Amino acid sequence: MSTAQPPPGASRPGGRTARTRQAVLDAVFEELGEGGYAALTMEGVARRSGVHVATIYRRWRSVEGLVCELMADLSGGIPLPDTGTLRGDLRALARSIAAFYTEPRYCGLLEAVVSAAARQPEAADVLRQFFDQRLRLAGSMVPRAAARGELPEGADPDEVVAALGAPFYYRLLIARRPVDIRLADRAAEAAWVAARAGVFAPAAGTADGVRDGTDAVRDAAGSVRDASGSVGDTADPA
């Protein structure tokens, strides 16, 4: 978070520019901690950082821009677990994520980025790229596990890590409740069981190619398979 790397084309990367940048981003982070995205205003950031409002507008254009750059700052160095087993890796990663989002400032940042992405296409790009990178990095645990024979062949690393992370974002953004360690362990366990069962293997289209260790896999297949083409219509399920 403190790797204040100057923008590539900056003609004056040293001293003051970097200083104001850091002051502003720190202020954004603090503001997000108190009151979340709702309380994040340009005036507030200016007041807290001591940088003039016009300067902030010049460099970042909007609160969305601020939030994007703050998030992009986080992309350095994910500590990738390597416990020796996929199950251990998944649990360790899940607990790291839980610890991360226990911090209110990071919760606020998540809300802010998701909200920003809903308003500005550029913010959406930043968000997508950030999480794509995270998936790619964390996904390295999957081929390791496959090499150890822990998983059926062809498990998609992105899918496994996405399955691990999804419950956190559901909890925070949809259910709107805090994360806890029980959520982390359940998420890790669910991802592990599903991965082991071959749910995340390519397996062409529907999940009928699933191999799992249990019996009774084949019930219920007939009654829903005929609904294959129903995704296109606009039926209202709610």
Place this chain on the structure above:
Amino acid sequence: MSTAQPPPGASRPGGRTARTRQAVLDAVFEELGEGGYAALTMEGVARRSGVHVATIYRRWRSVEGLVCELMADLSGGIPLPDTGTLRGDLRALARSIAAFYTEPRYCGLLEAVVSAAARQPEAADVLRQFFDQRLRLAGSMVPRAAARGELPEGADPDEVVAALGAPFYYRLLIARRPVDIRLADRAAEAAWVAARAGVFAPAAGTADGVRDGTDAVRDAAGSVRDASGSVGDTADPA
């Protein structure tokens, strides 16, 4: 969506009031379809609906208010699948959700509600209550399955349904890509496998009480269990 129920205390529920209400909410819905939440402005809604801006402000206060009422309108009548097996129910529900969010207007509504919740506590309440109700309704498939002996005892219905839904919201809000039927089938299969393995049983704290049909459940336990208390600290995992 068309059950224009008048507000409880409304002293004049008929005719014009309901008409303008419907016109406005329809306009919001359409605006969300074109350009999403970014393009949702009071002026736009007023222009499209033919209702004056001041009137919309009077009744709904803000765009967040509009979005909340539109979402609350959706709460009527979730079609609950009942295919005879939990696996079939999960897949049917997942495909319904996929179909739902294939419609751009509902995607926009989701984005809008999540964004609104990040700004207004009341919107957050509406969002939470809405999804709580959805979980409660859809969760009925779980005790049915338990009664048929498809699941280990004590599986938490909310957890099962949340696990089913989470991948959709991850895909839409975080990965920022469209949902498809493959996602639906994978989500259903993952939720089913995990539920069957006992991941969503209460099982006191950590997930060590898991019973699954596979072997090798017990590797990896030692190396991460000691990290139990690490959620409280503010370590930065990203």
Place this chain on the structure above:
DNA sequence: GACCTAACGCGAGATGACTCGCGTTAGCGT
């Protein structure tokens, strides 16, 4: 150490979101 200029501070001005008061319309009771 002296020059050059990108970046910043500052205040005035423009833009758009939001509110208010009044006259009018139309649902609802009698």
Place this chain on the structure above:
DNA sequence: ACGCTAACGCGAGTCATCTCGCGTTAGGTC
């Protein structure tokens, strides 16, 4: 059919957000 009043249309007014131009500061360069 008549009157009552909640809800709406309308335009002016207010306020916060955002931009612009100029003078100043301080990095970078020779």
